[in-house]
Amino acid sequence: MNVYKEEKIMKTLLWGSALFTVFILIAILSFLIIKGAGALSIDFLTKIPTDSGEKGGIFPAILGTLYLVTIAVLTAAPLGIGGAIYLVEFQREGIITKIIRFGADTLNGVPSIIFGLFGFAFLVYYLKLGVCILSGGLTLGFMILPTVLRTSEEALRAVPRGDKEGSYALGATKLQTIRNIVLPQSFSGIITGIILGIGRAAGETAPIIFTAAILNPVLPKSVFDPTMTLPTHLYNLVSEATPDKLLNAYGTALVLVMIILITTYSALLLRRYFTRNIRR
Amino acid sequence: MNREKLVERILLICALSAIFVIFLIIMFLFKEGLPILKKEGLSFIFGRFWEPSKNIFGALPFIIGSLSVTFLALLIAVPLGLFCAIFLSEIAPGWAESLLRPVIELLAGIPSIVYGMFGLIIIVRAIKVSIGLPTGESVLAGGIVLALMILPIIISISEDSINAVPRAYKEGSLALGATHWQTIRNVIIPSASSGILASVILSMGRAIGETMAVVLVLGNVEMIPRSIFNPAEALTSVILLEMGETPVGGTHYQALFAIGILLFVIVMLLNTASILIRRRMR
Numbered sequence: 001m002n003v004y005k006e007e008k009i010m011k012t013l014l015w016g017s018a019l020f021t022v023f024i025l026i027a028i029l030s031f032l033i034i035k036g037a038g039a040l041s042i043d044f045l046t047k048i049p050t051d052s053g054e055k056g057g058i059f060p061a062i063l064g065t066l067y068l069v070t071i072a073v074l075t076a077a078p079l080g081i082g083g084a085i086y087l088v089e090f091q092r093e094g095i096i097t098k099i100i101r102f103g104a105d106t107l108n109g110v111p112s113i114i115f116g117l118f119g120f121a122f123l124v125y126y127l128k129l130g131v132c133i134l135s136g137g138l139t140l141g142f143m144i145l146p147t148v149l150r151t152s153e154e155a156l157r158a159v160p161r162g163d164k165e166g167s168y169a170l171g172a173t174k175l176q177t178i179r180n181i182v183l184p185q186s187f188s189g190i191i192t193g194i195i196l197g198i199g200r201a202a203g204e205t206a207p208i209i210f211t212a213a214i215l216n217p218v219l220p221k222s223v224f225d226p227t228m229t230l231p232t233h234l235y236n237l238v239s240e241a242t243p244d245k246l247l248n249a250y251g252t253a254l255v256l257v258m259i260i261l262i263t264t265y266s267a268l269l270l271r272r273y274f275t276r277n278i279r280r
Numbered sequence: 281m282n283r284e285k286l287v288e289r290i291l292l293i294c295a296l297s298a299i300f301v302i303f304l305i306i307m308f309l310f311k312e313g314l315p316i317l318k319k320e321g322l323s324f325i326f327g328r329f330w331e332p333s334k335n336i337f338g339a340l341p342f343i344i345g346s347l348s349v350t351f352l353a354l355l356i357a358v359p360l361g362l363f364c365a366i367f368l369s370e371i372a373p374g375w376a377e378s379l380l381r382p383v384i385e386l387l388a389g390i391p392s393i394v395y396g397m398f399g400l401i402i403i404v405r406a407i408k409v410s411i412g413l414p415t416g417e418s419v420l421a422g423g424i425v426l427a428l429m430i431l432p433i434i435i436s437i438s439e440d441s442i443n444a445v446p447r448a449y450k451e452g453s454l455a456l457g458a459t460h461w462q463t464i465r466n467v468i469i470p471s472a473s474s475g476i477l478a479s480v481i482l483s484m485g486r487a488i489g490e491t492m493a494v495v496l497v498l499g500n501v502e503m504i505p506r507s508i509f510n511p512a513e514a515l516t517s518v519i520l521l522e523m524g525e526t527p528v529g530g531t532h533y534q535a536l537f538a539i540g541i542l543l544f545v546i547v548m549l550l551n552t553a554s555i556l557i558r559r560r561m562r
Contacts, residue, residue: 003459010461014371017363018380021435024428025383028390028398082294090288091295102555103299109482109551110305110544111489112392113516117523117540121308125528142301149298175284203391206491206516210523231393231492238397238496246401253394264389268382 032254039251048217049228053237054244058252060217064133064227065202065259068212071137071223072144072201077194080148084190088156089178101150108146112206115143119211134223136212143207144197151196155189156182188270195267199260205231230256309544313537324538330502332522337535339542341504345419345512346543348505349494350487352423353430358480360427361434366464368435369442388432396496399425404497411509417499419508425493430483437482441475441561442468478557485550489543491516515543 047057083100091097119139129135159182167177183190213232220227230252237249317324320337327338364384368377400417403424408416445468453463469476491514499511500521519536526532 003462007459007461010464011371014363014367017360018367018372018376020360021364021387021431022380022383024431025387027402028387028394028428031398031402032394079294079297082291083297084295086288086291086295090291100295100299103296103302105555106548106551107298107302109485109489109547110302111491111516111547113489113491113519114305114309114540114544114547117519117537118305118308120523121312121537122304126308145298145301149295173284175287199389203389203393205391205393206520209520231391234393234397235492238393238400241400249397253397257390257394260389260391261386264385265382268385 029257032250032257035247036250036252036254039247040254044248044251045255048219049233049248050217051244052215053233053248054242055248056217058228058230058233058248058255060219061228061230061233061252062255063219064212064229065231065256067133067220067223067227068137068140068208068229069198069201071133072140073194073198075138075141076145076148076197080145080193080197081152081190083149084152084156085178085182087153089174089182104146104149107142108150110143112143112204115139115207116210118142119207124211130224131211131214131226132224133212133220133227136208136227136229137223139207139211140201140204143204144201147197147200148193151193152186152190155186155193158189159185188273192267192271195263195270199264199267202263203231203256203260205235208232209235230259306544309537309540312534313539313541316531316534317538317541324535325542328504330518332526332532332535335531337531337538339515339539341502342513342515342518342539343542344504345498346488346514346516348419348508348512349422349426349498349514350484352419352508353426353487354480354484356423356427357431357434357483361431361479361483362438362469362476364431364435365438365442366468368439370460370464370468384432384435387428388436391492392429392490393492393496395425395429396493399493399497413509415499415511417497417511419498419505419510419512421497422494422512422514423508425497426487426490429490429493430487433483433486434479437479437558438472438476441472441478444475444561445471474557474561478554478561481550481557482554485547485554488550489516489547491520495520515539519543 044057045062046059048060049058050056087097087100119135123129123135123138124131163181164177167181208229209232212226213229214226215236217228234249234252234256237245237252316337324337324339326340328340329336329338330341368380372380399421404416404421407413407418407421449467449471450463453467458466494514495517498513498517500513500517501511502513505512518539523536526536
């Protein structure tokens with residue numbers, strides 16, 4: 001084949017595959033918006049579901065997802081940020097940091113259904129917490145721990161060496177330097193990691209289906225109660241699809257995706273803003 | 281000085297928490313699942329029939345189900361993802377890059393249950409109508425949905441490794457009179473091949489471990505699929521579908537944890553291989 005013809009064909013193919021990827025996103029989003037926008041209303045967001053999800057809204061599910069994500073962040077943020085500070089400030093690069101990082105990467109790769117099995121066997125059954133918000137939130141917290149740990153580590157490493165040395169030279173102790181120099185400068189990077197974790201935790205179904213979720217539209221009174229959640233409610237609506245349930249399923253999916261895309265996108269914008277400011 | 285030591289201890293505990301969780305996961309999976317694996321031995325892995333009511337537990341249909349969906353997904357997503365990565369790092373003008381990057385990030389953010397719903401309502405129906413199957417729920421539908429899901433991982437890791445190819449290699453090839461595509465094919469892709477391989481292996485692990493997208497489109501029939509137009513059931517689906525209806529501690533419960541062990545071991549091997557390849561690259 002003619003070299004120039006080949007060049008042209010391949011470039012067209014490269015452009016084509018990029019366009020196709022954009023098309024996939026547009027297809028999924030427009031599918032959700034076209035089918036789901038009709039279900040959205042104030043009532044849909046603030047009422048409890050009736051007739052096993054065929055009528056009514058999704059208020060308990062929104063609330064449940066909010067509770068679960070809050071507990072997940074309260075679990076993952078202290079452990080992840082603390083671990084990252086240890087890796088960057090207290091430990092020289094070596095075997096220990098390698099092991100910790102390998103552990104985080106391994107945990108990151110564990111399939112979500114395995115977290116579900118583990119949460120059920122350990123938290124629900126062995127620790128006798130029962131199927132409740134606490135069990136589900138902890139399970140999600142373990143799942144997003146690696147995300148928080150690795151993004152915080154990156155943010156802490158980006159703090160210029162000179163700033164830390166300046167602080168030490170003025171006689172500050174290590175803890176003072178961490179509190180007054182390192183943490184304020186890496187704050188937005190750490191927040192980015194937490195928001196990315198929130199986006200992931202809010203959309204996961206498999207880890208909470210045995211550990212926290214119920215179908216009854218009952219508002220939980222404490223963290224020891226089970227709850228409805230957006231993803232599990234969506235799963236139930238879709239798997240028993242009647243026309244009314246499907247309409248509400250589209251609405252639920254649209255709300256879930258909007259929550260996740262807004263949190264994820266704000267994290268990405270924050271990260272871009274933050275890296276630009278560091279380089280300056 | 282004492283206070284600093286105390287803080288250091290606490291932070292060390294935080295840092296070790298991820299490893300601690302991994303150990304707990306392994307401990308509880310094996311505590312519940314190992315007895316039946318020991319008892320049934322290889323017949324658990326190679327058994328062709330899964331009938332919990334008769335105490336027959338053979339996981340082969342699910343292993344084949346998971347593997348066939350995964351390979352089909354790779355077959356679709358690897359060429360597409362690799363081309364997107366080449367596009368991003370080699371030929372995209374600024375505006376196209378700043379359009380495509382957020383698209384990939386948003387695709388990675390869409391939750392798997394939504395991919396599953398999209399698959400069930402659009403892809404399954406399209407397969408049913410266009411091929412004329414009695415039901416569109418099939419290995420083919422699962423492969424397409426999984427391909428969409430793993431596309432962002434393949435693109436971002438392959439792109440990293442393409443960007444890591446030294447500039448001089450590319451310039452040398454162009455200076456010798458090669459065209460841009462010849463340079464991509466003969467210089468850039470071979471030099472980036474280990475990173476591309478790492479992305480393929482990692483996304484294979486993700487695909488095998490994926491639950492919600494697959495369970496809605498595969499049809500969930502406990503039989504070995506004969507072709508990509510047959511329904512199937514994945515390892516993850518069995519756990520999700522049967523966990524709710526089984527008494528804690530019984531044989532069926534243990535068998536589901538044993539499936540969890542199989543899944544965990546497969547995914548961990550793939551992830552570790554991917555991490556090692558990427559580490560060697562650096």
